Amino acid sequence: xxxxxxxxxxxxxxxxxxxxxxxxxxxxxxxxxxxxxxxxxxxxxxxxxxxxxxxxxxxxxxxxxxxxxxxxxxxxxxxxxxxxxxxxxxxxxxxxxxxxxxxxxxxxxxxxxxxxxxxxxxxxxxxxxxxxxxxxxxxxxxxxxxxxxxxxxxxxxxxxxxxxxxxxxxxxxxxxxxxxxxxxxxxxxxxxxxxxxxxxxxxxxxxxxxxxxx
Numbered sequence: 305x306x307x308x309x310x311x312x313x314x315x316x317x318x319x320x321x322x323x324x325x326x327x328x329x330x331x332x333x334x335x336x337x338x339x340x341x342x343x344x345x346x347x348x349x350x351x352x353x354x355x356x357x358x359x360x361x362x363x364x365x366x367x368x369x370x371x372x373x374x375x376x377x378x379x380x381x382x383x384x385x386x387x388x389x390x391x392x393x394x395x396x397x398x399x400x401x402x403x404x405x406x407x408x409x410x411x412x413x414x415x416x417x418x419x420x421x422x423x424x425x426x427x428x429x430x431x432x433x434x435x436x437x438x439x440x441x442x443x444x445x446x447x448x449x450x451x452x453x454x455x456x457x458x459x460x461x462x463x464x465x466x467x468x469x470x471x472x473x474x475x476x477x478x479x480x481x482x483x484x485x486x487x488x489x490x491x492x493x494x495x496x497x498x499x500x501x502x503x504x505x506x507x508x509x510x511x512x513x514x515x516x517x518x
Contacts, residue, residue, distance in 0.1 A: 306415070307342055307395055314407040318397045320344070323388035325466070331373060331384040340372040340399045342419060346392025347454065347466060349476065354382040361476050363423070363430050364389070366454065370419030372399055390466040426453075439479040441517050443487055446477050447497070448514065451507055462510060467503035 311318045321329055323346070331339070343365050350362040350371070362384070365371060373384050386394070402408075402416075433445040447464070455462040470484045477484075491497040496513050498506040507513060 305344060307344060310409075310412040310415070311395070311397060313409075314405050314412065316397055316401050316405055318395050321394040321396060323348075323386070323392045323394065325388055325390050327388050329386040329394070331386065332380070338398050338400055339396050340370060340402070341386075342395040342397075343367055343369045344393040344395055346394075347389040348392050348394065349387045349389055349472075351385050351387065351475070352382050353385055356381075359475065361430065361434065361478060363426050364450075364453075364476070365423060365426060368415070368419050369423045369426065370416065371423050389468070389472075429453075434478060439477065439483045440487055442477040443473060443479060443484060444513060444517055446473065447505060447507070448510075450505075451510070455507070460508075461498075462507040464505045464507075468505060469503050 308318075323329060345367055348365045350365070350373070352360045352362055354360075363371070408416075429449055433442055433449060436442045436445060450464045450468075451462045454464060454466070456465050457463075470481050470488065473479070473484045473488075474481045488497070488499050491513070492499055494512070496507070496509045496516075498508060500506070
């Protein structure tokens with residue numbers, strides 16, 4: 305893999321995490337305050353969890369995205385949780401080590417900048433989903449986002465190639481499971497999507513799905 309070669313050639317220490325589907329990685333400010341992460345493969349959903357149990361969705365990342373999670377060192381009353389939506393490999397490294405090395409070549413620098421740029425775009429997309437007041441719009445926008453970023457086209461359908469339970473859809477969109485169930489059942493009934501027993505979403509009429517937001 306190119307990232308392993310980059311870091312090895314630059315003598316920058318790194319660690320690889322392997323997460324199977326639905327596995328999670330807990331990060332806190334004491335142990336991980338200087339850590340950055342590169343998604344080598346797979347899809348990761350990051351949430352921020354506060355001590356009062358409040359949960360805030362942060363971002364969904366895929367291959368080559370780079371993230372550096374920020375902490376408020378005055379009052380770190382929260383931690384981050386990385387959840388694998390499908391099997392993932394994550395490279396962890398120290399941002400300080402990256403800044404101090406003199407062995408970064410032009411190609412590595414370009415890929416690092418591109419990785420951060422990808423992450424910024426996904427922050428914007430997730431924020432555009434969460435700003436909607438209506439839960440229905442947040443859920444539909446998320447389905448559209450996932451179809452655009454990860455979807456495969458087969459037999460005139462757009463298939464999101466990993467399972468998404470009602471609980472996960474509710475968590476990502478700051479909704480509740482009852483609202484998600486009602487909307488999914490309605491979309492199924494109207495033949496706008498198909499939601500399989502494996503929790504895979506098939507979009508059968510994307511134009512109708514888009515029209516429901518407006």
